[in-house]
Amino acid sequence: MIYQRVALIGLGLIASSMFWGIKRQGLAGEVRGFARSEATRETARRIGLCDVVCDSAIEAVTDADLVVLAVPVGAMGAVAAEIAPHLKPGATVTDVGSVKQDVIDTVGPHLPEGVDFVAGHPLAGTEHSGPESGFAELFDNRWCLLVPVEGAAPKAVADLRALWEGLGSNVEEMEAEHHDLVLAVTSHTPHLIAYTMVGVADDLRRVTDSEVIKYSAAGFRDFTRIAASDPTMWRDVFMTNKEATLEILGRFTEELFALQRAIRTGDGDHLHDYFTRTRAIRRGIIEAGQDTDAPDFGRGASR
Numbered sequence: 001m002i003y004q005r006v007a008l009i010g011l012g013l014i015a016s017s018m019f020w021g022i023k024r025q026g027l028a029g030e031v032r033g034f035a036r037s038e039a040t041r042e043t044a045r046r047i048g049l050c051d052v053v054c055d056s057a058i059e060a061v062t063d064a065d066l067v068v069l070a071v072p073v074g075a076m077g078a079v080a081a082e083i084a085p086h087l088k089p090g091a092t093v094t095d096v097g098s099v100k101q102d103v104i105d106t107v108g109p110h111l112p113e114g115v116d117f118v119a120g121h122p123l124a125g126t127e128h129s130g131p132e133s134g135f136a137e138l139f140d141n142r143w144c145l146l147v148p149v150e151g152a153a154p155k156a157v158a159d160l161r162a163l164w165e166g167l168g169s170n171v172e173e174m175e176a177e178h179h180d181l182v183l184a185v186t187s188h189t190p191h192l193i194a195y196t197m198v199g200v201a202d203d204l205r206r207v208t209d210s211e212v213i214k215y216s217a218a219g220f221r222d223f224t225r226i227a228a229s230d231p232t233m234w235r236d237v238f239m240t241n242k243e244a245t246l247e248i249l250g251r252f253t254e255e256l257f258a259l260q261r262a263i264r265t266g267d268g269d270h271l272h273d274y275f276t277r278t279r280a281i282r283r284g285i286i287e288a289g290q291d292t293d294a295p296d297f298g299r300g301a302s303r
């Protein structure tokens with residue numbers, strides 16, 4: 001057991017997966033949870049999500065050794081302000097937000113002396129959200145990036161690392177700014193591109209008489225899966241990781257224009273070389289164990 005008492009604030013995909021994972025390995029004595037809506041709290045009680053479901057965030061964090069902020073990035077600051085006066089001295093606060101610098105800037109100033117803040121981001125997820133979408137295996141063999149905030153005690157970082165390792169993850173520490181750039185490339189910009197492609201197809205649907213949906217082929221289907229992700233979460237990601245996303249989008253647009261020109265001028269060599277290079281990246285991801293080459297990417301029908 002790493003922590004006596006853990007508090008999960010927000011009870012969606014990530015928090016519920018953490019709860020089932022904590023139970024799987026016995027990583028904490030007691031897990032308390034809080035979600036802002038009565039409906040989510042009731043669902044949590046019905047499915048046995050958390051040992052205790054509290055009716056306030058303050059009740060949930062009281063006496064907790066670890067507090068996990070698992071709400072959309074744009075909501076982290078307000079939650080931190082509410083709970084800060086009620087944190088136990090010596091407690092650790094962490095988060096699971098997809099953007100790190102903004103969370104550190106908005107949460108950090110609220111936290112009192114004697115509380116360690118170690119920001120975090122599990123690189124694991126699905127397009128589903130809510131208290132019923134979680135499962136214990138979500139973090140198995142996935143990365144979890146930790147961003148210890150200046151002054152955080154080494155023991156607080158070590159304990160949080162042990163928790164994520166217990167949840168099945170490989171843990172690495174990273175600077176916030178670097179994290180946000182890496183994620184802009186690997187996650188945030190690809191999501192924006194998927195949203196755009198599905199939006200374009202939706203516009204075209206009107207002129208193609210629903211054929212886009214009926215004959216939906218693998219490429220487009222994968223985009224729709226990504227573009228089904230939670231609108232609030234992704235709005236907040238782009239509102240808070242502005243600079244890095246705009247930087248990567250700029251580069252993306254330049255490459256897209258180069259490919260567009262190659263198509264227009266019939267430069268097949270350019271296209272072939274480009275696609276050969278990108279194919280190697282896919283092979284690298286599979287070799288690194290971060291995806292499978294099964295036709296459905298090993299995700300199965302239910303996730």
Ligand code: NAP
Nearest residue numbers: 010011012013014036037040071073075097098125129130
């Ligand atoms: P989720 O399933 O949509 O759950 C979000 C939770 O936050 C819900 O319990 C919701 O409460 C609560 N919430 C929403 N808006 C709030 C607000 N304004 N104030 C207080 N609570 C609020 O979300 P999730 O996928 O678990 O994501 C949680 C965090 O993990 C986000 O910061 C996200 O960036 C990060 N993350 C997500 C993924 C992913 O793929 N999904 C991966 C890695 C990290 P109600 O249920 O009561 O509405």
